[in-house]
Amino acid sequence: MTSSYDLAIIGGGPACGPAARRCRQAGWSVAIFESGLLGGVCPHTGCNPKKVLMGPAEAVGMARHLAGKGLTGEPQPDWPAMAAFTRTFIDPVAPWLAEDYRKADIEVIHARAAFTGPNTLRAGNTDIAAKKILLAVGATHRRFDFPGVEHLATSDDFLALQKLPARLVFIGGGFVAFELAHLAAVCGARATILTHGDATLRRFDADAVARLVAATRAMGIAVHTNAPVTRIDKEAHGLCLSVPDLEIAADMVVNAAGRPPHIRGLALDLANVAAGPAGIRVNEFLQSITNPAVYAAGDCLDAPYALTPTADLESRVAAENMLTGNTTPINRTGTPSVLFTQPPLAMAGLTEADCQAQGIAYTKKEYDLSDAFPWQRLGEHPGYSKTLVSPDTDQILGAHILGHAADEIINVVALAMRQGLPAKALRDAIWAYPTCGYYLRYMF
Ligand SMILES: Cc1cc2nc3c(=O)[nH]c(=O)nc-3n(C[C@H](O)[C@H](O)[C@H](O)COP(=O)(O)OP(=O)(O)OC[C@H]3O[C@@H](n4cnc5c(N)ncnc54)[C@H](O)[C@@H]3O)c2cc1C
Numbered sequence: 294m295t296s297s298y299d300l301a302i303i304g305g306g307p308a309c310g311p312a313a314r315r316c317r318q319a320g321w322s323v324a325i326f327e328s329g330l331l332g333g334v335c336p337h338t339g340c341n342p343k344k345v346l347m348g349p350a351e352a353v354g355m356a357r358h359l360a361g362k363g364l365t366g367e368p369q370p371d372w373p374a375m376a377a378f379t380r381t382f383i384d385p386v387a388p389w390l391a392e393d394y395r396k397a398d399i400e401v402i403h404a405r406a407a408f409t410g411p412n413t414l415r416a417g418n419t420d421i422a423a424k425k426i427l428l429a430v431g432a433t434h435r436r437f438d439f440p441g442v443e444h445l446a447t448s449d450d451f452l453a454l455q456k457l458p459a460r461l462v463f464i465g466g467g468f469v470a471f472e473l474a475h476l477a478a479v480c481g482a483r484a485t486i487l488t489h490g491d492a493t494l495r496r497f498d499a500d501a502v503a504r505l506v507a508a509t510r511a512m513g514i515a516v517h518t519n520a521p522v523t524r525i526d527k528e529a530h531g532l533c534l535s536v537p538d539l540e541i542a543a544d545m546v547v548n549a550a551g552r553p554p555h556i557r558g559l560a561l562d563l564a565n566v567a568a569g570p571a572g573i574r575v576n577e578f579l580q581s582i583t584n585p586a587v588y589a590a591g592d593c594l595d596a597p598y599a600l601t602p603t604a605d606l607e608s609r610v611a612a613e614n615m616l617t618g619n620t621t622p623i624n625r626t627g628t629p630s631v632l633f634t635q636p637p638l639a640m641a642g643l644t645e646a647d648c649q650a651q652g653i654a655y656t657k658k659e660y661d662l663s664d665a666f667p668w669q670r671l672g673e674h675p676g677y678s679k680t681l682v683s684p685d686t687d688q689i690l691g692a693h694i695l696g697h698a699a700d701e702i703i704n705v706v707a708l709a710m711r712q713g714l715p716a717k718a719l720r721d722a723i724w725a726y727p728t729c730g731y732y733l734r735y736m737f
Pocket residue numbers: 303304305306307308309326327328329330331332333334335338339340341343404405406407429430431432448469555559590591592593599600601602604633
């Protein structure tokens with residue numbers, strides 16, 4: 294028997310919900326296919342568990358900065374209790390979403406789906422026909438094939454740990470490696486970051502990254518570039534990683550080497566859906582460039598960001614375009630990215646290297662936050678900002694902030710960029726004093 298829907302969504306994460314609800318509200322019949330947990334990575338194995346674990350780690354970090362400045366003694370992270378607290382956030386998500394979709398009369402089918410034709414899917418033993426199909430399958434862990442690959446753990450394994458191992462190695466020099474290494478190190482583990490290339494955190498501004506890497510090393514985290522892992526051996530007292538000219542002992546090795554789109558097994562060829570290593574290829578309306586019945590949103594897209602807020606935005610835009618026939622091009626202007634390290638590194642817009650590569654004229658302003666009151670009172674080092682503004686129009690081209698509260702301040706800059714406000718708007722605003730945001734007037 295074939296079930297028919299107006300919209301079938303493959304994947305029940307952040308890229309699914311807004312489109313499912315919007316299309317159902319418009320009167321469409323909607324089915325969601327989810328092979329794992331409703332809610333996807335963000336609430337189960339991504340943003341949320343990571344941030345809950347970081348709460349105590351942030352308190353420990355702040356206490357260390359304030360030692361000798363009025364605070365004595367150091368709070369001790371209690372990992373098993375942190376893990377138990379984290380579960381209180383994770384466990385309710387999937388049941389809550391199931392109930393919410395049930396109330397909205399959106400069908401949820403707990404099965405892995407794959408294409409059988411341009412408008413048809415199979416999930417388990419069920420055949421499905423849909424007028425439109427939204428691909429929201431997300432991304433997955435990179436595959437390695439070196440000897441000993443079976444000893445590799447994932448970020449999911451790390452975030453589910455009941456006890457923190459003493460020696461952790463992270464393969465990769467991006468978001469996951471830096472955030473989890475900082476978390477582990479503050480909680481008492483010896484952490485090492487190994488990346489195969491000659492630089493880390495490539496999406497961020499190089500000057501801000503240099504300061505963060507220095508701060509990372511000062512915390513006792515080893516950071517090795519040009520260090521591809523060639524094998525992992527299990528030995529009597531743990532694991533031994535081999536990289537050229539170096540052997541490293543570890544209790545856990547985490548694969549943090551990027552997240553390719555989760556498109557294996559979808560049989561995209563049967564639906565004539567074009568995709569490359571970076572993901573599903575779509576036009577500005579998020580419609581497949583080769584199959585007009587198929588749209589895509591979230592981490593499975595070949596797109597500049599793979600974040601929860603961009604998955605949400607893309608889901609809303611895809612829904613609008615499916616309902617109205619391609620009226621709303623995607624606009625990602627003013628997307629903030631935050632690396633939740635200690636301190637956090639936040640950015641929006643272009644880096645200086647982007648401006649140079651694209652031949653865009655810019656006025657650069659650098660500011661030492663560690664010399665400014667809100668950061669000094671917390672005893673925090675380092676602190677840095679770099680802003681890039683058009684000398685002709687005063688438009689904000691990019692902002693890069695490293696320091697306490699950078700993760701919140703960047704939202705204001707991102708809002709200004711999205712609304713097309715000039716840098717003067719930030720210089721002229723009346724900011725509450727003494728907040729970190731007050732110093733935006735000096736950063737621009
Ligand atoms: C450790 C970590 C920390 C992160 N921290 C942050 C952060 O702080 N801030 C931020 O903005 N982003 C963060 N992210 C990224 C964020 O989690 C993702 O961008 C977001 O979850 C993407 O949503 P999505 O719906 O595209 O994909 P996902 O959340 O991956 O959801 C896809 C869903 O599709 C299902 N699925 C896949 N294939 C099929 C199939 N064939 N049939 C049925 N179901 C299928 C999967 O089971 C999954 O539930 C983090 C990611 C990780 C890994």
